[in-house]
Amino acid sequence: AQSVAQPEDQVNVAEGNPLTVKCTYSVSGNPYLFWYVQYPNRGLQFLLKYITGDNLVKGSYGFEAEFNKSQTSFHLKKPSALVSDSALYFCAVRDGTGGFKTIFGAGTRLFVKA
Amino acid sequence: EPEVTQTPSHQVTQMGQEVILRCVPISNHLYFYWYRQILGQKVEFLVSFYNNEISEKSEIFDDQFSVERPDGSNFTLKIRSTKLEDSAMYFCASSRDFSGANVLTFGAGSRLTVL
Numbered sequence: 001a002q003s004v005a006q007p008e009d010q011v012n013v014a015e016g017n018p019l020t021v022k023c024t025y026s027v028s029g030n031p032y033l034f035w036y037v038q039y040p041n042r043g044l045q046f047l048l049k050y051i052t053g054d055n056l057v058k059g060s061y062g063f064e065a066e067f068n069k070s071q072t073s074f075h076l077k078k079p080s081a082l083v084s085d086s087a088l089y090f091c092a093v094r095d096g097t098g099g100f101k102t103i104f105g106a107g108t109r110l111f112v113k114a
Numbered sequence: 115e116p117e118v119t120q121t122p123s124h125q126v127t128q129m130g131q132e133v134i135l136r137c138v139p140i141s142n143h144l145y146f147y148w149y150r151q152i153l154g155q156k157v158e159f160l161v162s163f164y165n166n167e168i169s170e171k172s173e174i175f176d177d178q179f180s181v182e183r184p185d186g187s188n189f190t191l192k193i194r195s196t197k198l199e200d201s202a203m204y205f206c207a208s209s210r211d212f213s214g215a216n217v218l219t220f221g222a223g224s225r226l227t228v229l
Contacts, residue, residue, distance in 0.1 A: 032215055043118065043205060043220030044157070051215045090157060101170055102218060104149070104157035 004105035023091030120221035137206030
């Protein structure tokens with residue numbers, strides 16, 4: 001069965017510093033991996049995805065994520081955090097063997113302090 | 115930019131009452147989903163819907179739940195007899211295709227409070 005773990009409930013970082021939001025996954029086939037962000041009173045918005053190819057994928061708003069197959073991880077990163085990055089971030093996985101569902105992690109709240 | 119819209123944004127109901135949550139997916143999307151998030155917990159898959167039938171459902175989606183696409187635009191989630199534990203944020207999502215790489219577009223959610 002698919003599963004996603006986000007080990008940190010909250011990540012605090014100062015503006016201008018690099019940020020990392022952690023995610024590990026478990027799937028039975030090749031994984032399709034996603035990051036979504038949720039701002040207050042809004043739905044989840046797509047940030048980036050890994051399907052195949054380069055392990056480092058780039059997405060919206062300067063975010064990137066690194067796929068590590070041996071560690072089954074897909075950590076979200078940004079070189080320099082902005083206060084406006086403060087939001088709830090969800091890692092998600094879809095099993096490449098089929099099925100219609102995308103499975104989400106519990107979410108990590110990112111707080112960027114000015 | 116096209117949006118998924120959900121109504122109501124917040125509904126309060128008494129235990130045992132029926133609730134219908136409504137969603138208007140993006141017009142050229144073919145796959146529709148309901149997810150829910152109980153406060154402080156993960157976003158959980160409920161059901162996916164394609165070609166006017168359920169394509170997959172989770173163990174949460176029991177006989178108290180049903181989905182329908184009554185016309186060409188709306189996609190509804192009905193909870194027949196609400197329980198306290200149904201209190202959650204319910205998210206509708208849609209996608210253009212079914213490929214593993216498909217991206218879900220979410221609505222802003224409907225908060226259901228069962229008293």
